[in-house]
Amino acid sequence: xxxxxxxxxxxxxxxxxxxxxxxxxxxxxxxxxxxxxxxxxxxxxxxxxxxxxxxxxxxxxxxxxxxxxxxxxxxxxxxxxxxxxxxxxxxxxxxxxxxxxxxxxxxxxxxxxxxxxxxxxxxxxxxxxxxxxxxxxx
Numbered sequence: 383x384x385x386x387x388x389x390x391x392x393x394x395x396x397x398x399x400x401x402x403x404x405x406x407x408x409x410x411x412x413x414x415x416x417x418x419x420x421x422x423x424x425x426x427x428x429x430x431x432x433x434x435x436x437x438x439x440x441x442x443x444x445x446x447x448x449x450x451x452x453x454x455x456x457x458x459x460x461x462x463x464x465x466x467x468x469x470x471x472x473x474x475x476x477x478x479x480x481x482x483x484x485x486x487x488x489x490x491x492x493x494x495x496x497x498x499x500x501x502x503x504x505x506x507x508x509x510x511x512x513x514x515x516x517x518x519x520x
Contacts, residue, residue, distance in 0.1 A: 414444060415463075417444045417447075418442065420440070420443030420446075420489050420490075420513075422440055423440065424437055424513070424515045425437070425439075425512065425513050425514065426511070427449070427494070427509050428509055430508040430510075440513075446511060447468075447482045448480065448482070450478075450480060450498065458472040465486075467485045467486065478501060479499055480499075481496065481498060482495070483495045491510070492510075493510055494507060494508075494510070494511050495509075
Protein backbone atom coordinates (compact mmCIF):
# COMPACT_ATOMS: atom_id res chain seq x y z
CA UNK A 383 0.00 0.00 0.00
CA UNK A 384 2.92 2.38 0.65
CA UNK A 385 4.12 2.04 -2.96
CA UNK A 386 0.68 3.12 -4.20
CA UNK A 387 0.69 6.23 -1.99
CA UNK A 388 4.19 7.12 -3.13
CA UNK A 389 3.18 6.83 -6.79
CA UNK A 390 0.16 9.04 -6.13
CA UNK A 391 2.30 11.68 -4.42
CA UNK A 392 4.82 11.63 -7.27
CA UNK A 393 2.02 11.97 -9.82
CA UNK A 394 0.55 14.94 -7.93
CA UNK A 395 3.97 16.61 -7.68
CA UNK A 396 4.59 16.10 -11.39
CA UNK A 397 1.18 17.52 -12.26
CA UNK A 398 1.79 20.56 -10.05
CA UNK A 399 5.15 21.13 -11.73
CA UNK A 400 3.61 20.95 -15.18
CA UNK A 401 0.89 23.40 -14.20
CA UNK A 402 3.51 25.84 -12.91
CA UNK A 403 5.41 25.63 -16.19
CA UNK A 404 2.25 25.97 -18.27
CA UNK A 405 0.86 28.93 -16.31
CA UNK A 406 2.59 31.59 -18.45
CA UNK A 407 0.98 30.09 -21.57
CA UNK A 408 -2.50 30.73 -20.18
CA UNK A 409 -4.12 33.70 -18.53
CA UNK A 410 -2.57 37.07 -19.36
CA UNK A 411 0.39 35.58 -21.18
CA UNK A 412 3.39 37.42 -22.57
CA UNK A 413 2.81 40.88 -23.98
CA UNK A 414 5.33 41.03 -26.88
CA UNK A 415 5.82 44.67 -25.89
CA UNK A 416 9.05 44.91 -27.88
CA UNK A 417 7.11 44.45 -31.13
CA UNK A 418 4.61 47.13 -30.12
CA UNK A 419 7.49 49.61 -29.69
CA UNK A 420 8.66 49.25 -33.30
CA UNK A 421 7.75 52.29 -35.39
CA UNK A 422 4.87 51.82 -37.81
CA UNK A 423 5.34 52.73 -41.45
CA UNK A 424 7.00 51.32 -44.56
CA UNK A 425 9.66 48.73 -43.80
CA UNK A 426 12.17 47.13 -46.12
CA UNK A 427 12.97 43.47 -45.62
CA UNK A 428 16.38 42.43 -47.01
CA UNK A 429 16.97 38.70 -46.98
CA UNK A 430 20.53 37.48 -46.50
CA UNK A 431 20.01 35.11 -49.45
CA UNK A 432 20.38 38.07 -51.80
CA UNK A 433 16.74 38.03 -52.93
CA UNK A 434 15.29 41.38 -53.93
CA UNK A 435 14.29 43.59 -51.02
CA UNK A 436 10.62 43.43 -50.11
CA UNK A 437 8.72 46.46 -48.82
CA UNK A 438 5.82 46.04 -46.44
CA UNK A 439 3.59 48.46 -44.59
CA UNK A 440 3.70 47.70 -40.86
CA UNK A 441 0.92 48.92 -38.62
CA UNK A 442 2.38 46.71 -35.89
CA UNK A 443 5.67 44.89 -35.44
CA UNK A 444 3.61 41.76 -34.79
CA UNK A 445 3.17 41.51 -38.58
CA UNK A 446 6.83 40.35 -38.74
CA UNK A 447 5.94 37.12 -36.91
CA UNK A 448 4.03 35.58 -39.83
CA UNK A 449 5.89 36.82 -42.90
CA UNK A 450 5.01 33.72 -44.92
CA UNK A 451 1.51 33.36 -43.44
CA UNK A 452 0.28 37.00 -43.56
CA UNK A 453 -3.23 37.63 -42.35
CA UNK A 454 -3.97 33.99 -41.52
CA UNK A 455 -5.61 33.16 -38.19
CA UNK A 456 -2.87 31.12 -36.53
CA UNK A 457 -2.40 29.83 -33.01
CA UNK A 458 0.84 31.02 -31.44
CA UNK A 459 3.04 30.17 -28.49
CA UNK A 460 5.52 32.72 -27.17
CA UNK A 461 8.86 31.05 -26.43
CA UNK A 462 10.82 34.21 -25.52
CA UNK A 463 9.50 37.67 -24.67
CA UNK A 464 12.24 40.09 -23.62
CA UNK A 465 12.93 43.78 -24.25
CA UNK A 466 15.40 42.95 -27.03
CA UNK A 467 14.11 39.72 -28.53
CA UNK A 468 10.95 37.71 -29.11
CA UNK A 469 10.60 34.14 -30.31
CA UNK A 470 7.19 32.88 -31.38
CA UNK A 471 6.09 29.50 -32.71
CA UNK A 472 2.80 29.42 -34.58
CA UNK A 473 0.52 26.96 -36.37
CA UNK A 474 -1.92 27.83 -39.14
CA UNK A 475 -4.23 24.83 -39.44
CA UNK A 476 -4.11 23.35 -42.90
CA UNK A 477 -1.64 25.99 -44.15
CA UNK A 478 1.56 25.28 -42.22
CA UNK A 479 3.53 26.59 -39.29
CA UNK A 480 6.58 28.62 -38.38
CA UNK A 481 9.03 29.72 -35.75
CA UNK A 482 10.16 33.34 -35.85
CA UNK A 483 12.92 35.07 -33.89
CA UNK A 484 13.02 38.87 -33.95
CA UNK A 485 15.94 40.73 -32.38
CA UNK A 486 15.66 44.50 -31.97
CA UNK A 487 18.63 46.75 -32.62
CA UNK A 488 16.53 49.94 -32.57
CA UNK A 489 12.81 50.69 -32.97
CA UNK A 490 13.56 51.15 -36.69
CA UNK A 491 15.88 48.17 -37.26
CA UNK A 492 15.42 44.47 -36.42
CA UNK A 493 16.94 41.13 -37.38
CA UNK A 494 14.44 38.44 -38.37
CA UNK A 495 14.91 34.69 -38.62
CA UNK A 496 11.94 32.54 -39.52
CA UNK A 497 11.49 29.01 -40.76
CA UNK A 498 8.63 26.61 -41.22
CA UNK A 499 6.22 25.15 -43.73
CA UNK A 500 3.77 27.05 -45.94
CA UNK A 501 1.30 25.12 -48.13
CA UNK A 502 3.41 21.97 -47.80
CA UNK A 503 6.74 23.58 -48.72
CA UNK A 504 9.59 24.59 -46.40
CA UNK A 505 10.76 28.17 -46.05
CA UNK A 506 13.69 29.86 -44.33
CA UNK A 507 14.08 33.60 -43.88
CA UNK A 508 17.14 35.34 -42.48
CA UNK A 509 16.71 39.06 -42.98
CA UNK A 510 17.19 42.58 -41.77
CA UNK A 511 14.08 44.73 -41.54
CA UNK A 512 14.49 48.51 -41.54
CA UNK A 513 11.92 51.32 -41.43
CA UNK A 514 12.36 53.41 -44.57
CA UNK A 515 9.45 55.85 -44.44
CA UNK A 516 5.72 56.33 -44.23
CA UNK A 517 3.17 54.02 -45.82
CA UNK A 518 1.71 55.53 -48.99
CA UNK A 519 -1.29 54.74 -51.16
CA UNK A 520 -4.67 53.32 -50.28
